[in-house]
Amino acid sequence: MSAKSEKGLHLHRVAIGLAGRRLLALDRLISPGEVLTVMGPSGSGKSTLLAFVAGFLDPVFAAEGKVLIDGEDVTGLAAEERRLGLLFQDPLLFPHLSVGANLLFGLDPARAGRAERRRAVEAALAEVGMEGFFPRDPATLSGGQKARIALLRTLLARPRALLLDEPFSRLDAELKGQVRDLVFEEAAKRGLPVLLVTHDPADAEAAGGPVIDLARGGQGGGKG
Amino acid sequence: MPRRRSRLVLFPAAIFTLLIGPVAAGLAGAALPAFGYLPVIGLDHVSLEPFAALFAMPGILRSCLLSLWTGLGTTFLAFAVVTAFLAGWHGTRLFGWLQRLVSPLLSVPHAATAFGLAFLIAPSGLLLRLVSPWATGMERPPDWLIVHDPAGLSMMAGLVVKEIPFLFLMALAALPQVEAVPRMRAARALGYGRMAAFYLSVLPGLYRQLRLPVFAVIAYASSVVDVALILGPTLPAPLAVRILTWQADPDLSYRSLAAAGALVQLVVTGAAILAWWLLEKLAARLGLAAISAGRRFSRDRAPRLLAAGAMSLAAFLVLAGIAALALWSFAGLWAFPGLMPGRFTLSAWMRLSGALTVPLTNALLVAAASAAGAVVLALGALEYEVRAGATPTVRALVALYLPLLVPQIAFLFGLDILFIRLGFDGMLFAVILVHLVFVFPYVLLSLADPWRAFDPRYARIAASLGRGADAIFWRIRLPMLARPVATAAALGFAVSIALYLPTLLIGAGRWPTVTTEAVALSAGGDPRAIGATALVQALLPFAGFALAALLPALLFRRRAAMRAAA
Structure with missing residues (x-):
C-alpha cells in the first residue's frame, strides 16, 4: 500500500469497539503541519481513539488497524517507544520537580x-x-505559563506528532x-502532524484543518 | 497495546506466601500436638487425650466464655459508638474536630492504652483521686476489684477505646465509596431523622466495606493476651492467656494442652464471628421492619448526644491515660488521695535508662526492618497492579485480612513449634518475618488508596516523553507519592512496636522490646517503672508519624503543590 511510505501520522483502517459494539472507524493520513480535529460529545470514543494512537488503550477495548508515523508501523510499540507528544486539558507539570527539571525530564536524551x-x-x-524560570516551583506559575511549559516539555522530547x-x-x-495559537504555530513550524480531540467547535475552527464529527457517525472516510 | 509479563509478578506471589504460609503452617503445627503427636516430648500416636486434659482444667469453660464475651462485647460497643457517632454527627464541625483528635489514637499501642486506663480507673487511680476526699470522704483507696474484675469489664473498656479509632478510620475511608452524603440527604428529605437516615440508607452499603475490619476486631478482642494480662480477669483468665501460660510451662507435657487450647481458641473466635453474623441478619431484618412500619425516628437528640459523649469519652480515656503514664513516670512520693505527686523526680527514668536500652533498640530494629520490608512488598505489588492492569480481587482482600482474622495465639503457637524444629526460634530474622505478617496488611491498606487514586495521566505524559515503566516509578510515581509512602511506613512501624505475642513467642524471650518489657512489669506493681516503659511504648509510634510528616516536607520544601497534596 502506497500510504506506508507517506510522511505524517497515518491512522490506517482503525476501528475501535467495546463489548461487540463499534465505537468508531477511521482511515486517515494527517500530513506534516496538518491538524485533524475529531469532535464529539463525551462517550463518543474520541479520547479512546487518542489512547489507542498513544499506546494506552485499556484492554477492554478491541482495536483493529494500524498507526504509522512517517511510514513506520508503531502499533506494536510500547507508549514510550512511539515518540508521540501528548497534551491533556491540565498542564500536569510534575509538582515535585522545578520548571527546569520538568523540561529536562522531557528533553530528548540524544x-x-x-x-x-x-x-x-x-x-x-x-x-x-x-527566561530565568528554570529554578521556579511549577505551582507558582500562572495558568498561561503552565500551559506554555507543558507544551515546551512535550516539544523538547522531539515528538514525531502531537x-x-x-x-x-x-x-x-x-x-x-x-495558548491555542502558540500550540498550532509551534506544530506548524516543526511540521508536526496534529490529532486534536475536542468538543469545542471554536477549537476546530482555529485549527483550520479537516474535522471529523463522531456524533454524526464518524464520517471520516472510514471503512465503517 | 502490548502488555508484558513482568517480573513484578513475584511480589504478589511472595505476599500470598507471606500471608497464608505462616497461618497455615502455624495451624498445622498446633493441630499435630493437639491430637497427640509431638515426638519431641514422646507423643507419637494420635489421640484425643490433650483435649480431655484441657477440658479437665479448672474453670476452662469460664475461660472460653470470657473470651467469647469480651470478643463480642468489645466489638458491639466499639461498633455501636462509631456508627452512632457517624450517624449523628457526620458533616458537622464537632465531627471534624473529634476526627482530628481520634485519628492519631489509632497508633497508640494496646498495652500502653491498657496501662493508662488502669492508672485512671483503679481504686487508687486518678479518677477517684479527682473526687476524693471531698465527695467520697475517702482518705485511703477503697478495696474494690476494678482492674482484673472477674467479668472482664475493665478489659473490655481497654479494648473498646482502642478499637473505636480503628473502626472509625476504616469507616471514614469507606464512606466516599458509598455516596453517604447524597443518600443521607435523600433520606432526610423523606422525613427520616439524621441517625435513622444513616442507619437505614448508608450503613447497609458501608457495612459491606466494614465487615472484614469488624471481624478482625472480634478475632483480636476474643484472643488478646497483652490487654488481658494488664486489665483482664485472672481466676480464671481468658483462654488465650491460659494457653500462653501452658506454653511457657517448664513441664513440656503442657505443650499438647496448649496446642489443644490453640485449636479451641480458633473455635471460640469462630463462634464469636458466627454469632456476630447472625446479629447482622437480625439487624437487617429489624431495619427492614422499621422501614415497612413507616417509622421516621425524627427525634434523635438524646441518642445523638449520647454518641458524641461516648466518642469523646473514649478519646479522653486514651489521652488522659497517656498523661497518667507520664505523671507516674516522674512522680516522687504520691499518696492517695493527692491529685498530683508530692514532687517530681527523674529517679524512675535514671533507674530504667540502662534496663530500657536493649528493649528500645530491639523494638526500633524490628519495627524499622518490618516496616521497610512491608513498604517494599506493598510498592512492588501495587506497581505490578498498575503495569499488569490487574485489579484487586475479593480473594486478595481475604488473604490480606487472614493474619488478622485468625487468632494470633492459635497459629503463632504452632508456628513457634515449627520454628523450633527448623532452628529459627529466637533468631532476629524470624521475629522480623513474623512481624511482617502483621505489619504488611496495614501498610498495604494504607498505601493502596492513594496509589490507585494517582492520576494516570502523569504516567502517560512521562511515557509519551520516552520514559519507560521503571523511570516512571522511580522518578514520578514514587516521589509524588512520598507522603503516603512515608505515612504507610510509619503505620507499619507503629503496628510492629505494639506487637506483643509474636515478639514473645517467636523471639523466645531473646528479643525483648519495650512492649514485652512493659507487659512483663504488669505483674510487679511498680507504677513508676510501668509509667516510664509504657510511655516510651506509646511515644514511639508518634515519633514515627512525626518523622513521616517531616521527611517529605523537608524533601519538597520548595514545592507548594507537594505540601497541598497531603
Whole structure:
C-alpha cells in the first residue's frame, strides 16, 4: 500500500469497539503541519481513539488497524517507544520537580552532557519569553505559563506528532486563544502532524484543518 | 497495546506466601500436638487425650466464655459508638474536630492504652483521686476489684477505646465509596431523622466495606493476651492467656494442652464471628421492619448526644491515660488521695535508662526492618497492579485480612513449634518475618488508596516523553507519592512496636522490646517503672508519624503543590 511510505501520522483502517459494539472507524493520513480535529460529545470514543494512537488503550477495548508515523508501523510499540507528544486539558507539570527539571525530564536524551542539556532548556525557556524560570516551583506559575511549559516539555522530547486531548478546555477565553495559537504555530513550524480531540467547535475552527464529527457517525472516510 | 509479563509478578506471589504460609503452617503445627503427636516430648500416636486434659482444667469453660464475651462485647460497643457517632454527627464541625483528635489514637499501642486506663480507673487511680476526699470522704483507696474484675469489664473498656479509632478510620475511608452524603440527604428529605437516615440508607452499603475490619476486631478482642494480662480477669483468665501460660510451662507435657487450647481458641473466635453474623441478619431484618412500619425516628437528640459523649469519652480515656503514664513516670512520693505527686523526680527514668536500652533498640530494629520490608512488598505489588492492569480481587482482600482474622495465639503457637524444629526460634530474622505478617496488611491498606487514586495521566505524559515503566516509578510515581509512602511506613512501624505475642513467642524471650518489657512489669506493681516503659511504648509510634510528616516536607520544601497534596 502506497500510504506506508507517506510522511505524517497515518491512522490506517482503525476501528475501535467495546463489548461487540463499534465505537468508531477511521482511515486517515494527517500530513506534516496538518491538524485533524475529531469532535464529539463525551462517550463518543474520541479520547479512546487518542489512547489507542498513544499506546494506552485499556484492554477492554478491541482495536483493529494500524498507526504509522512517517511510514513506520508503531502499533506494536510500547507508549514510550512511539515518540508521540501528548497534551491533556491540565498542564500536569510534575509538582515535585522545578520548571527546569520538568523540561529536562522531557528533553530528548540524544542531547548529552549536563551543561549542554541545561543550555538547551534555558534557550527553550527564553524562546517562549520565560527566561530565568528554570529554578521556579511549577505551582507558582500562572495558568498561561503552565500551559506554555507543558507544551515546551512535550516539544523538547522531539515528538514525531502531537496528540491533543481537549488541551484548551480548562483555560479562560482570553488565554485559550493565546495558548491555542502558540500550540498550532509551534506544530506548524516543526511540521508536526496534529490529532486534536475536542468538543469545542471554536477549537476546530482555529485549527483550520479537516474535522471529523463522531456524533454524526464518524464520517471520516472510514471503512465503517 | 502490548502488555508484558513482568517480573513484578513475584511480589504478589511472595505476599500470598507471606500471608497464608505462616497461618497455615502455624495451624498445622498446633493441630499435630493437639491430637497427640509431638515426638519431641514422646507423643507419637494420635489421640484425643490433650483435649480431655484441657477440658479437665479448672474453670476452662469460664475461660472460653470470657473470651467469647469480651470478643463480642468489645466489638458491639466499639461498633455501636462509631456508627452512632457517624450517624449523628457526620458533616458537622464537632465531627471534624473529634476526627482530628481520634485519628492519631489509632497508633497508640494496646498495652500502653491498657496501662493508662488502669492508672485512671483503679481504686487508687486518678479518677477517684479527682473526687476524693471531698465527695467520697475517702482518705485511703477503697478495696474494690476494678482492674482484673472477674467479668472482664475493665478489659473490655481497654479494648473498646482502642478499637473505636480503628473502626472509625476504616469507616471514614469507606464512606466516599458509598455516596453517604447524597443518600443521607435523600433520606432526610423523606422525613427520616439524621441517625435513622444513616442507619437505614448508608450503613447497609458501608457495612459491606466494614465487615472484614469488624471481624478482625472480634478475632483480636476474643484472643488478646497483652490487654488481658494488664486489665483482664485472672481466676480464671481468658483462654488465650491460659494457653500462653501452658506454653511457657517448664513441664513440656503442657505443650499438647496448649496446642489443644490453640485449636479451641480458633473455635471460640469462630463462634464469636458466627454469632456476630447472625446479629447482622437480625439487624437487617429489624431495619427492614422499621422501614415497612413507616417509622421516621425524627427525634434523635438524646441518642445523638449520647454518641458524641461516648466518642469523646473514649478519646479522653486514651489521652488522659497517656498523661497518667507520664505523671507516674516522674512522680516522687504520691499518696492517695493527692491529685498530683508530692514532687517530681527523674529517679524512675535514671533507674530504667540502662534496663530500657536493649528493649528500645530491639523494638526500633524490628519495627524499622518490618516496616521497610512491608513498604517494599506493598510498592512492588501495587506497581505490578498498575503495569499488569490487574485489579484487586475479593480473594486478595481475604488473604490480606487472614493474619488478622485468625487468632494470633492459635497459629503463632504452632508456628513457634515449627520454628523450633527448623532452628529459627529466637533468631532476629524470624521475629522480623513474623512481624511482617502483621505489619504488611496495614501498610498495604494504607498505601493502596492513594496509589490507585494517582492520576494516570502523569504516567502517560512521562511515557509519551520516552520514559519507560521503571523511570516512571522511580522518578514520578514514587516521589509524588512520598507522603503516603512515608505515612504507610510509619503505620507499619507503629503496628510492629505494639506487637506483643509474636515478639514473645517467636523471639523466645531473646528479643525483648519495650512492649514485652512493659507487659512483663504488669505483674510487679511498680507504677513508676510501668509509667516510664509504657510511655516510651506509646511515644514511639508518634515519633514515627512525626518523622513521616517531616521527611517529605523537608524533601519538597520548595514545592507548594507537594505540601497541598497531603
